[in-house]
Amino acid sequence: MGKGPRNYSQLTTKRLYSLSGNQCAFPGCTTTFTSPENDTNLSNICHISGAEKGGERYDPNMTDKERASYDNLILLCANHHIATNDVLKHTVSSLKLMKQNHEKDILKKIGTTDILNKYPSSLAVVINHISSISLDNVETLTSTNTYSPDKKVDYNNVIVYRPILEQYKVYHGKLNKIYSEIEKQGSFKKELLLQNINNLYLRAKGEILGKVSTIEKVRENADKLIELVENYLWELFEKSPNAKEDIPFEAVNIGMKIIIVDAFVRCKILEEPI
Structure with missing residues (x-):
């Protein structure tokens, strides 16, 4: 596997999707990522701290490995990927809390x-x-x-x-x-x-x-x-x-x-x- 902020390990991707509930993590969003009817995947793997210099919430002190890590990623639909580009409204801490709350809800629903x-x-x-x-x-x-x-x-x-x-x-x-x-x-x-x-x-x-x-x-x-x-x-x-x-x-x-x-x-x- 190559190096870089978008080279996610297989395990990282599995963790993200297994706790996504096949649904966007943005509060109140009902967009589902996949359906049995087709092979389309509507999910966006989004960086909480920007992947590259100039990106939203970019942290120069992070390594590319940290940028591509599970902690720095959240699954959103395309619309909310764009919406979270508002860095004043959506900070690093607020996006991490959004992800944590979503995953806690999914764990409860899984049974x-x-x-x-x-x-x-x-x-x-x-x-x-x-x-x-x-x-x-x-x-x-x-x-x-x-x-x-x-x-x-x-x-x-x-x-x-x-x-x-x-x-x-x-x-x-x-x-x-x-x-x-x-x-x-x-x-x-x-x-x-x-x-x-x-x-x-x-x-x-x-x-x-x-x-x-x-x-x-x-x-x-x-x-x-x-x-x-x-x-x-x-x-x-x-x-x-x-x-x-x-x-x-x-x-x-x-x-x-x-x-x-x-x-x-x-x-x-x-x-x-x-």
């Missing part, structure tokens, strides 16, 4: 229980991918504590990810059963997965907070930290040597959310309440 029942191996697929690479270059936290998700959300001041944590915390028990079956087989996948997530959280802390990370700094950046860990996990998923199973990406996406929330409850992401 998590139905997808997991239809594709019960989706959680195992994500576990296999993330645990297939060992990250042993970062000191790992040894905490095995678990806390009430609500207590930990409040302690770390999570705002944007709060609805996702609330929605997926109920699957903590289901994931525990899968982990138990894995352990019965003598596998260390659970430990490798949780260690990788913890290592990625420590890496995110270093990138966002620097060398000195106080609880105040964590609280100010809680949502950014979770978001960065999630992006790191998708990069790990993409690098996995395991063969990609034939499971709809919507199911894989939900599996990833459940594993992130479970790791949050197990204190592998963000800080333990005192």
Whole structure:
């Protein structure tokens, strides 16, 4: 794959479309991107921070890789792609919030229980991918504590990810059963997965907070930290040597959310309440 602000990885494109609900992210827009009747795709992959110098909301400090990343892209119809060129009305932060709100609504509509029942191996697929690479270059936290998700959300001041944590915390028990079956087989996948997530959280802390990370700094950046860990996990998923199973990406996406929330409850992401 070549380099540039419009060279999106296959995984980035899959993530965008799997959480688009086949619909423009602009509030109130009912434009659907594709239909069974024809092959026309009405979606526009739009940059939140401009792809090139002179573009809307262009950030000279970003790399082309960052410009082409999932965090900097939003799916819109052609009309709203033009409408969002109004940089006074549509800022970087407002477009990111637009995307986040749209994806949260789509996750609710997808019907998590139905997808997991239809594709019960989706959680195992994500576990296999993330645990297939060992990250042993970062000191790992040894905490095995678990806390009430609500207590930990409040302690770390999570705002944007709060609805996702609330929605997926109920699957903590289901994931525990899968982990138990894995352990019965003598596998260390659970430990490798949780260690990788913890290592990625420590890496995110270093990138966002620097060398000195106080609880105040964590609280100010809680949502950014979770978001960065999630992006790191998708990069790990993409690098996995395991063969990609034939499971709809919507199911894989939900599996990833459940594993992130479970790791949050197990204190592998963000800080333990005192």
